[in-house]
Amino acid sequence: MMSDVAEYPAVTDAVRTVRSPAPAARKFSSLVTDSLRSRHARRAGSILVKNRVEADTGGSRVGRPFQRFALACATFALANCIVAAPKEHADKSSGAVRAAAQTVAIVVITLDGVRWQEVFEGVDAKLAAAHDLAPEQVVPARRLLPNLYAIIDGHGAALGAPGYGAPISASGPNFLSLPGYAELFSGRTVTGCDDNQCRGISAHTIIEELSAGTHADAGEVAAVTSWPEIAKVTSYAGADAAVSSGRHGGSHREAFARDAEGARLLALAENAPHGLGDPDFRADSLTADIAIHHLKAHAPRFLFLGLGEPDEFAHMNDYGGYLAALRRADARLGELDAELQRLAQRGTRTALFVTADHGRADGFVNHGGAYPESARVWLVAAGSAFQGRGFVAAPSGRRLADIAPTVREIAHLKRDSDRAAGVPLMELLGTSTL
Numbered sequence: 044m045m046s047d048v049a050e051y052p053a054v055t056d057a058v059r060t061v062r063s064p065a066p067a068a069r070k071f072s073s074l075v076t077d078s079l080r081s082r083h084a085r086r087a088g089s090i091l092v093k094n095r096v097e098a099d100t101g102g103s104r105v106g107r108p109f110q111r112f113a114l115a116c117a118t119f120a121l122a123n124c125i126v127a128a129p130k131e132h133a134d135k136s137s138g139a140v141r142a143a144a145q146t147v148a149i150v151v152i153t154l155d156g157v158r159w160q161e162v163f164e165g166v167d168a169k170l171a172a173a174h175d176l177a178p179e180q181v182v183p184a185r186r187l188l189p190n191l192y193a194i195i196d197g198h199g200a201a202l203g204a205p206g207y208g209a210p211i212s213a214s215g216p217n218f219l220s221l222p223g224y225a226e227l228f229s230g231r232t233v234t235g236c237d238d239n240q241c242r243g244i245s246a247h248t249i250i251e252e253l254s255a256g257t258h259a260d261a262g263e264v265a266a267v268t269s270w271p272e273i274a275k276v277t278s279y280a281g282a283d284a285a286v287s288s289g290r291h292g293g294s295h296r297e298a299f300a301r302d303a304e305g306a307r308l309l310a311l312a313e314n315a316p317h318g319l320g321d322p323d324f325r326a327d328s329l330t331a332d333i334a335i336h337h338l339k340a341h342a343p344r345f346l347f348l349g350l351g352e353p354d355e356f357a358h359m360n361d362y363g364g365y366l367a368a369l370r371r372a373d374a375r376l377g378e379l380d381a382e383l384q385r386l387a388q389r390g391t392r393t394a395l396f397v398t399a400d401h402g403r404a405d406g407f408v409n410h411g412g413a414y415p416e417s418a419r420v421w422l423v424a425a426g427s428a429f430q431g432r433g434f435v436a437a438p439s440g441r442r443l444a445d446i447a448p449t450v451r452e453i454a455h456l457k458r459d460s461d462r463a464a465g466v467p468l469m470e471l472l473g474t475s476t477l
């Protein structure tokens with residue numbers, strides 16, 4: 044992210060030609076293992092009053108299934124859909140229509156700059172020694188990331204593990220943060236955002252599409268990030284989404300203060316002292332607090348959580364700090380997964396994606412176009428929308444751009460036919476969702 048000049052390298056034509064490096068095969072014994080424009084300049088106080096009233100009447104909760112059904116109708120363009128009530132359709136129509144009307148909860152989490160090496164092989168013994176870490180800190184991946192592995196081993200899937208099919212990579216050519224997030228949100232390999240100084244994105248995003256027709260102040264589509272710059276690529280034309288980026292950024296951020304606890308957490312982060320990296324960077328623990336509370340209290344249909352501390356520590360060449368940030372992120376991942384499992388038990392169609400915006404250079408500290416090996420990332424997915432379990436092999440090279448098309452399938456949005464669009468990850472979805 045912004046703490047290191049390596050995020051802003053001059054890009055040569057030579058590195059621009061690098062598309063999908065094939066990382067060297069490895070042994071895997073451990074593996075068997077607004078900038079967005081605010082269109083509603085309301086104050087948090089009025090929002091709180093409004094939502095207290097809604098909470099008392101229950102109006103907002105009752106109305107939501109119908110709003111969602113209307114949105115599903117619009118995106119599917121089904122004949123007669125608009126005049127029919129959801130129950131009527133569910134009783135007599137196809138499974139696809141029933142699924143379209145079903146409530147969804149999709150959560151995407153990114154751990155900025157976290158390498159596939161730690162995710163799949165655990166703590167790097169050489170790096171640990173070079174950084175004077177105690178030998179007992181050198182642990183396999185399952186001990187480093189117990190919650191992530193509870194998902195993979197129990198009810199989810201990992202894609203891109205060495206020895207299991209083709210890798211998943213950022214498309215680059217600059218393997219930097221904003222281009223990675225732009226690819227993730229748009230589902231395109233070409234996004235108009237080539238470095239961290241890009242001014243925005245040239246393609247629509249799933250955040251825009253999923254939030255169309257919703258009330259941003261309700262936070263039904265939400266993004267919460269530690270690094271403030273991510274807000275720039277959440278949408279092309281503005282979204283009806285609630286974004287809280289960094290300690291003070293993001294449009295419709297008041298949506299996170301709909302209840303007293305949400306308001307407290309938002310204010311706590313606003314008033315926190317400057318920590319890592321960018322001046323407005325928000326500590327991951329506070330970012331995660333806001334996101335987890337929002338998921339539990341308001342069950343948004345889409346939530347993005349962008350954690351940034353691992354990359355900050357890596358740029359400081361602090362391997363111990365990087366590992367500690369990774370462990371903290373894993374704990375929060377467990378909380379989010381537990382909430383999604385609870386929602387799934389209630390009939391919500393759930394999907395959890397955990398990934399990274401880019402990998403790292405072999406030397407650990409840097410990443411970018413000058414380090415083609417930093418293209419490689421990883422993906423863990425779980426939830427009732429998926430059939431994939433354990434270590435899943437991709438039939439061909441996958442990209443960050445394939446995640447948004449997978450979200451589109453799950454949310455029954457129209458497929459993106461652009462030539463730069465990714466493809467749904469059918470090895471995770473199985474066939475029953477189509």
Ligand SMILES: [Zn+2]
Binds near residue numbers: 044047050354358
């Ligand atoms: Zn970085």
Ligand SMILES: [Zn+2]
Binds near residue numbers: 155156219354
């Ligand atoms: Zn990054």
